[in-house]
Amino acid sequence: MKSLPTSFLIIFAKFVWKSLWLAMMSQLAPSEKGSYNRPLSQFRHQMNGDNNIYTPEVDRYCLYVGIGCPWAHRTSIVRKLKGLENVIDINIVIPSVNQGGWIMEEVSENCESLRQLYQLSQPNYKGRCTVPVLWDKKTKTIVNNESAEIIVILNNQFNEYATNGDLNLYPDELKSEIDSWNEKIYHHVNNGVYRCGFAQTQEAYEEACRGLFAVLDDIEANLGNNRYLCFDRLTLADIRLFTTLIRFDAVYYSLFKCSLRSIESYPNLSRYVKDIDNLSGVKETYDLKVIQKDYFGNLFPLNPSGIIPL
Ligand SMILES: N[C@@H](CCC(=O)N[C@@H](CS)C(=O)NCC(=O)O)C(=O)O
Structure with a gap:
């Protein structure tokens, strides 16, 4: 059996890999x-x-x-x-x-x-x-x-x-409600998953990840009483949330380390995602296999092997 590389080789490989990773991430x-x-x-x-x-x-x-x-x-x-x-x-x-x-x-x-x-x-x-x-x-x-x-x-x-x-997915009477969900969801969820995946320090990652799941917990509670984010009315806020949630378990959970919970483990969020997915025409707008291939295949610095998890 071959022995492990010398400690010098390990230190050198770590240094080179981390420097290249940081250089690539600063572009990405x-x-x-x-x-x-x-x-x-x-x-x-x-x-x-x-x-x-x-x-x-x-x-x-x-x-x-x-x-x-x-x-x-x-x-x-x-x-x-x-x-x-x-x-x-x-x-x-x-x-x-x-x-x-x-x-x-x-x-x-x-x-x-x-x-x-x-x-x-x-x-x-x-x-x-x-x-x-x-x-x-x-x-x-x-x-x-x-x-x-x-x-x-x-x-x-x-x-x-x-x-x-x-x-009308942006009705006047719900504008302030929609805007306030959008603001929270953009920062902590839509962009939040990227802030987890692209974090370059442990601290930045943990802050993004805890913020993300705190907002998912809030949404879960809200969906206990409401079909959509704003009562029973489908709005642009739901569409904006849906496109992140539908990718979550297949991509962000593992590739971006959004790993505290899966969406499947939240009963109300799961029901909500299925509900929107079943609206007429929505399933024709995406393909989870292509989504996985794009993320796992192309975000090279995060997944150099290109392997797509099962
Ligand atoms: N703020 C933009 C963000 C769009 C965005 O980041 N798109 C990504 C794909 S998911 C892209 O085209 N990235 C290519 C690049 O940054 O060079 C929006 O919401 O329209």
């Missing part, structure tokens, strides 16, 4: 004191107001989404629930195996990658090229690349063309 996840900070989205046009160049029209706009991405998933669910399939197309992007960016599944606007599309909209663009993107085919520009705003646009602006235009 810019951090402050070991805590992950998500960069702000850069394209923030709205579609309301007078003289807005972006007027709602059929077949003028499309969405670029990646199947793995929870932020993009919000937009494809709202498009489906509102019945906008014949109004706004979807273009799929896939992670490129070696370049660390998104590439088009099918060439679109003569672009093979999402970066080329961003640069078509803004030639000197050097920032991050994220999905989702709401794209205007007429002016060849990005309307908006912030999922939280795109879903409000989809909810409000295309009702005259939508087959389910009466569905």
Whole structure:
């Protein structure tokens, strides 16, 4: 039997591996004191107001989404629930195996990658090229690349063309309730799972992980009395929460070390996820196998073997 490597080899390998890991993480996840900070989205046009160049029209706009991405998933669910399939197309992007960016599944606007599309909209663009993107085919520009705003646009602006235009997922009377759930859930859950997974110190990880489960406990208690976050009314707050929860046990629990509990172990949260999943059309908006492949295969610094857990 061969002996273990010498202690020098172990110390050297640890040092090199940790330095490379930190170098890769600083690109993947810019951090402050070991805590992950998500960069702000850069394209923030709205579609309301007078003289807005972006007027709602059929077949003028499309969405670029990646199947793995929870932020993009919000937009494809709202498009489906509102019945906008014949109004706004979807273009799929896939992670490129070696370049660390998104590439088009099918060439679109003569672009093979999402970066080329961003640069078509803004030639000197050097920032991050994220999905989702709401794209205007007429002016060849990005309307908006912030999922939280795109879903409000989809909810409000295309009702005259939508087959389910009466569905209002952001009603005035619940706005403050929805906004307050959103704020809490964005920080501690949607981005919270990333703050666990991308933490670079034990302290930053523990803070994110405890904060995440404290909010999941609150939601569990609330769902004991209510079908959805805001009473019995499905809102944008539920869609935003759902796209994180549906990935939780399959991805975040192990890859991002969100391991205090599984969603399956929370009775009310499990019922709630199934309830939303069973709404007409929702199951067509994602594929858990692709989601797992994207996360475990592409977040190399967190999972160098590329192995997907059973
Ligand atoms: N704030 C953005 C975040 C979107 C985001 O981070 N998307 C990820 C995929 S899950 C992405 O495209 N990352 C590519 C990159 O950062 O280069 C939103 O909610 O729209």
